[in-house]
Amino acid sequence: MSNKMKDIQFPSVNYDDWKEQAIKALKGKPFETLFSKTIEGVTLEPLYTQEMLVEKMGGQLEKQISTIRSLKMSATFLAAQQIYGKTPEQFFSNIQDSLNRGNDVLTIDSRMPFEWNDDSLSQLVNYISENSFKFYVQNENDSLLKVFNKIDDSNKQKINGFIISETPVTLEGFEKVRTYSANTVTYHNDGANAIQELAIALALAAKYAQLEENFEDFTKKYFVNFAVDTQFFSEIAKLRAFKVLWKAFSSAYGFNNPSAIPVFAETSLRSFSKLDVYVNLLRAGNEAFAALIGGADLITVHPHDVLSEPTEQSIRIARNVLLVLKEESFVADVLDPSGGSYFIESLTAEYVEKAWQLFIEIEDAGGIDAFSQSGKLQAAIEEVYNSRLKAVETRKHSLIGTNIYANPVDELPLATNPQHSQIKRLAIPFENLREKYNEVQPSIAILTIGKLKNFKARADFVAGFFATAGIILKQSGEIETIEDAIGWLKQVNYDYVIVAGNDEDTKSLIPSILAQKPKNLILDVAGKFKEEETEWLNSGLNGFIFAGQNLIVKLKEVLESLKGVQR
Structure with a gap:
């Protein structure tokens, strides 16, 4: 039997043959009904072939793939799970537990239920002196930043971390702490699409690059933070497209062989719901896997009940999502898992082209600040948000457990996590109606x-x-x-x-x-x-x-x- 199987020859089928069979299967419906348009305005075809990809990209295909692979910051990804706690005692206990159970990067939002006083800051010094960290702060006057005042000059070179803030934070002597964050998550949470997020990441880079005397010093402080949504292939393409865009951006400053920039990813909360919260766990798993395949260097998975009040169990489950992906999927062992995919490469190229065009439009308007002040940026994002909302309200886009397959006896939690109360989540109209x-x-x-x-x-x-x-x-x-x-x-x-x-x-x-x-x-x-x-x-x-x-x-x-x- 095995010898006969080796001799079996399958007939080759080209696109025209497939199209002919597809038209028959449609039974009178137009072939064009198989095409769909994304919220970014990209038309997705029903089938992608090698010939189509080569025709579309030509010699640029190899350049795109090599660029993405050369600009990967690290060989694998790091788990950057957020630390929670109602009291300093609980918070620091959770830090230690997190590290013991596989967390790599301490992720801390300064908006805690307790005050950052001398005692809590002194304890925090011990942890950030030995571990990488990612801080979310409100501005350069945030009380959490006082922790750096407690670090001796002799130890400043050991401190390795990242600070996400709406405005860059100035730290003297901390060369391994990156403070120029292109945090596109806030725009994502307002409804922005993948192309807008990519263009904004570049526009913020252009803004921050002006703060340094030379471009190389800027790149040592810059990093980008993306939220990854449930559109699996789109989010993979988004993360890959950033690397191509980063090389083009660097080339404009005269750096044809730029250094890799850390790419952070966190699971999106705009698709999270307070209804049927365990579905959030499925969403987060899907998003984390997309971030891994897309090449993120640090990944944060939000607990499925983060909109109300995360529990010890939900925090552990969220962390374990990353540990399972790292230890059991083996995807992290591959440099560029989706590289060469006809669909992903085509989508990546589309995002690169459209995001660069939008970036140039922003720069021609005077940069990200001028573009925002003109109202054009918010208007564009608002338009996309309204499109998303309409798709959910008409069930063209499914929020399982919320707008479809809803559990009518499910009760809304009374608690609300203030850290995420301002996100324009798509489930909010359904929660309010209930x-x-x-x-x-x-x-x-x-x-x-x-x-x-x-x-x-x-x-x-x-x-x-x-x-x-x-x-x-x-x-x-x-x-x-x-x-x-x-x-x-x-x-x-x-x-x-x-x-x-x-x-x-x-x-x-x-x-x-x-x-x-x-x-x-x-x-x-x-x-x-x-x-x-x-x-x-x-x-x-x-x-x-x-x-x-x-x-x-x-x-x-x-x-x-x-x-x-x-x-």
Whole structure:
């Protein structure tokens, strides 16, 4: 058998052959329906081939791959997990536990529940003298920065770390502490897309490069911090594209062989939800893996309950995500895991081209500060954010456990982590809506007409629709006559009912139901009925529920109607 298998020859198939078969499988739908457009404006093709990639990039392909591989800062990545603690005692206990359990870089946000006094700063000195660190501070007057005043001049050369701040921090004598952070996470959290983040990273580099006498001194202080979202391949391409852009940027300053710049990545919180929080763990795992494949040097995984109050268990799980990736995936042993992929290389090149164009636009406007002050940057990011929000509200983009497959009995946590309260998360409208429905406690049901096989699909859709607001709907069971329908409506006394059935059953019963329904009952129909819409609405129908509808808009409308009729 094995010898015969060695002799098997598979016929070669080219793109045209594949396209022909794809068109047949589409059964009349246009071939163009297989193409999709990303939020960055990049058109994704259904299939990528070697010939397409070579035609697109030519001799630039080899340069792109070699640039990405040569600008990798380290052979593997380091775990940079954030340290939490309500008291100094708990905080420092967690530091030691974190180090014992595999954390490489101490990540500390200065906004702690306790004060950074002399005692806590003195204890912190002992840890940052022996371990790398990543600090998040508000500005150069942040109290956490006083820790550097407690370090002897003889030990300053040992201190190795990074400081993320909105404005660069000045430290004298700490040559191994990088303070020029292109922190694109704040823009990411406002809704920015990958191309905008890349352009902003370069624009910040251009701004900070002017603060040093020469470009080489600047590169020793500069690093970039990205948030990695759930768009797996897009985020891989984003991290790879930065390295290509960095070389082009350095070349403009006369450095054709630039030094590698540390690339940080942290899991995105704009896709996190307070609903069904364990799904956040899946999101974070996906994002961390993308960061690893994309070539990040330091990775931070946020705990799945970080939006409320991280627990000892969730912090440990988050750290273990990185340890499993490092020890069991073996991806870290490969210099450029996605290198040579037709799709990834094409996407990387697209991001490089578009991000460079946007960077030039920012520079022509006078730099990142002038571009921001003009309102153009915020307007562009706001436009992308609104597009993201609309995609979530219409379910074109899924937030599992929030806008689809929601658990209606899931309770929102009362605690809120102030460190992340300003993020424009996509789940917020659903969380707010669930709170409002919980206050009103409406009485809602589905009137299912016909046989089970005829109404089940639409009834399940409606149940899932309202589950996003935390509502569990009752169902009438099989109702096949107008008499049974009206009898049930009068008996149960609900505030709001949705009729679900197939098109034929719905069309036959709705006119009679509308003529005899209880006066104060709000009635909707599941499905789109364009021809009957005007007539039914004029006869007292409230509206329709259908796929592609804006969930937030519809559910808000229903809630307002319910407030006026509740018994």
